[in-house]
Amino acid sequence: MGGGTQVTMNMFTELLKTITEHTTDEAPDDNHVKVILYFDDAHRLIPSSDRWQPEINVLEALQSCLVSTYTRQLFVLFLSTVSQLGEFAPILRLPSSARTRGPGVLQAPITELPFDCSPNLPIYPYLYKLDDLSKDRFMAQFGRPLYWALADESADAQDMLYFIQSKLIRRYVPTVLPPRTEQSKEIIILLDVRLLLNYQQHRDITIRHEDNLVANHMRMIYCIPNTRDYLRSSYSSEPILAEAAAKNLEKYSEEFEVILDALQEAHQSGLLDKGAMVGLVARLLLTFAYDRAIRDIYPKPSGRPHYSRGVRLIDFLKALFCETWIDAIMRCTPDNVSSKVTLEDMFKDSYVRFTHFGKVTDETGTTTERARGHHDSCPHVEQRALRICHDCHMYPSQATHPHRRSQRILD
Structure with a gap:
C-alpha cells in the first residue's frame, strides 16, 4: 500500500471515529454505511475509446484508491446521464491495474430513480379547490x-x-x-x-x-x-x-x-x-x-x-x-x-x-x-x-x- 493511500486510510478512520462519536445510531454493529461519496458527471472520468490514443484512465485510478476501503463503512456512487456503461464495467479479468478490482461481484448499474416520494403524498380527496x-x-x-x-x-x-x-x-x-x-x-x-x-x-x-x-x-x-x-x-x-x-x-x-x-x-x-x-x-x-x-x-x-x-x-x-x-x-x-x-x-x-x-x-x-x-x-x-x-x-x-x-x- 502506497504512502498516500495509507494517509487516506488513516484520515478515513478518523472520520469514521468522529461520526460515531457524534451520532446515536442504535445499529447492533459497524457494518452499516456511515459515509456516502458521489461523483456527478462520472462519464468525464473515462478516457477516449480510441485504443490508439490511450489516455490516463482517471476512473481506474480512483477505483485503485477506493478498493482498499471496500471493507469499511463507505458507499460510492458514480452518477451519469450519458450511456457509456460498457466503459464503466470493463471485463473483470482484464483491468489495467489489479488494484482497481476488489473481491466479490461488481455492483450492477442502477437506473431507478425516486419518483412520487414527496412527504406530502398521498393526496387526499375533498381538500383542494x-x-x-x-x-x-x-x-x-x-x-x-x-x-x-x-x-x-x-x-x-x-x-x-x-x-x-x-x-x-x-x-x-x-x-x-x-x-x-x-x-x-x-x-x-x-x-x-x-x-x-x-x-x-x-x-x-x-x-x-x-x-x-x-x-x-x-x-x-x-x-x-x-x-x-x-x-x-x-x-x-x-x-x-x-x-x-x-x-x-x-x-x-x-x-x-x-x-x-x-x-x-x-x-x-x-x-x-x-x-x-x-x-x-x-x-x-x-x-x-x-x-x-x-x-x-x-x-x-x-x-x-x-x-x-x-x-x-x-x-x-x-x-x-x-x-x-x-x-x-x-x-x-x-x-x-x-x-x-x-x-x-x-x-x-x-x-x-x-x-x-x-x-x-x-x-x-x-x-x-x-x-x-x-x-x-x-x-x-x-x-x-x-x-x-x-x-x-x-x-x-x-x-x-x-x-x-x-x-x-x-x-
Missing part, C-alpha cells in the same frame, strides 16, 4: 424529488419554474428563441414532454436522439437491456415539467407552421413512428386548442403556473372548433334522453384541465389524472382506432371537489 391544483407547490409534489426539494427550500415560484424551463431545454434564457437551425430540435423536445411522441425503435437516429434527451433534457431512463445498445426511456407524468414545457412552447404560438415543420422534419427523417401519427395529430389538436383557450382567458400571466389553471369546457370547445360549426355544437341536445337542455347550458360550469398526456392500460389511471392534469391516451393495436380518455369536472361555485364528474371516451 380547482385553483389549488395549479399552484406550484402542489404540482411540485409529483415526480422527481428535485421539484419538492426546491419548493421546500422556499424557492420563489417564478424562479423555480424558470429554472425548470432552462434545465429542460438546456438554455439559460428560455424566453428567447434559439437560432433558427435549433428551433426544430427544441420543439420536438417540448412536444415529447406534453404529447408523448412515439419514436421508431432500434434505429440509430432514435438511439442518439433518446440518449441526448436523457443526458441533457430531463428524460427519464426506465431500464437498459442486457446488450446495452440503447436505453428504455420516456417522460413520466410530472405536472410542473409539463407546465414548463407549455411555457417554453409559448414562444412558438404565433407561428404554428414552425411546429408543423418540426414534426414533418422528424417524420421524414425516420425519427417518429409512422404508424402512430393519427394519435399524435389528435393529441396535438387537443393540446393546442387548450393552450389557445388558456391564453384567451388568462392573457396576462403573472409568473405563476399558467397553463395548469384549467378552462371552462365551453371555452375549450370554442378554441377547438371553427366558428362555422361552434354555434350548432353549442345548441346540441342529448339524443339518448328526452331533454331540451343544450350542451352549452349543461356544461356551463364544467372545466377541463390538462397540460400533457399519459399512457394507461386500465382504469386506475383515471383516478390520478385530475391531480396531475393529464389526459389518458389508451394504446390500441389497430391504427384506425384512437382512444383518449377525457375527464370533465362540473364544479359548483367555490367547490372544493367536483360536484359531478363526467368522463368522456373519445374514439
Whole structure:
C-alpha cells in the first residue's frame, strides 16, 4: 500500500471515529454505511475509446484508491446521464491495474430513480379547490424529488419554474428563441414532454436522439437491456415539467407552421413512428386548442403556473372548433334522453384541465389524472382506432371537489 493511500486510510478512520462519536445510531454493529461519496458527471472520468490514443484512465485510478476501503463503512456512487456503461464495467479479468478490482461481484448499474416520494403524498380527496391544483407547490409534489426539494427550500415560484424551463431545454434564457437551425430540435423536445411522441425503435437516429434527451433534457431512463445498445426511456407524468414545457412552447404560438415543420422534419427523417401519427395529430389538436383557450382567458400571466389553471369546457370547445360549426355544437341536445337542455347550458360550469398526456392500460389511471392534469391516451393495436380518455369536472361555485364528474371516451 502506497504512502498516500495509507494517509487516506488513516484520515478515513478518523472520520469514521468522529461520526460515531457524534451520532446515536442504535445499529447492533459497524457494518452499516456511515459515509456516502458521489461523483456527478462520472462519464468525464473515462478516457477516449480510441485504443490508439490511450489516455490516463482517471476512473481506474480512483477505483485503485477506493478498493482498499471496500471493507469499511463507505458507499460510492458514480452518477451519469450519458450511456457509456460498457466503459464503466470493463471485463473483470482484464483491468489495467489489479488494484482497481476488489473481491466479490461488481455492483450492477442502477437506473431507478425516486419518483412520487414527496412527504406530502398521498393526496387526499375533498381538500383542494380547482385553483389549488395549479399552484406550484402542489404540482411540485409529483415526480422527481428535485421539484419538492426546491419548493421546500422556499424557492420563489417564478424562479423555480424558470429554472425548470432552462434545465429542460438546456438554455439559460428560455424566453428567447434559439437560432433558427435549433428551433426544430427544441420543439420536438417540448412536444415529447406534453404529447408523448412515439419514436421508431432500434434505429440509430432514435438511439442518439433518446440518449441526448436523457443526458441533457430531463428524460427519464426506465431500464437498459442486457446488450446495452440503447436505453428504455420516456417522460413520466410530472405536472410542473409539463407546465414548463407549455411555457417554453409559448414562444412558438404565433407561428404554428414552425411546429408543423418540426414534426414533418422528424417524420421524414425516420425519427417518429409512422404508424402512430393519427394519435399524435389528435393529441396535438387537443393540446393546442387548450393552450389557445388558456391564453384567451388568462392573457396576462403573472409568473405563476399558467397553463395548469384549467378552462371552462365551453371555452375549450370554442378554441377547438371553427366558428362555422361552434354555434350548432353549442345548441346540441342529448339524443339518448328526452331533454331540451343544450350542451352549452349543461356544461356551463364544467372545466377541463390538462397540460400533457399519459399512457394507461386500465382504469386506475383515471383516478390520478385530475391531480396531475393529464389526459389518458389508451394504446390500441389497430391504427384506425384512437382512444383518449377525457375527464370533465362540473364544479359548483367555490367547490372544493367536483360536484359531478363526467368522463368522456373519445374514439
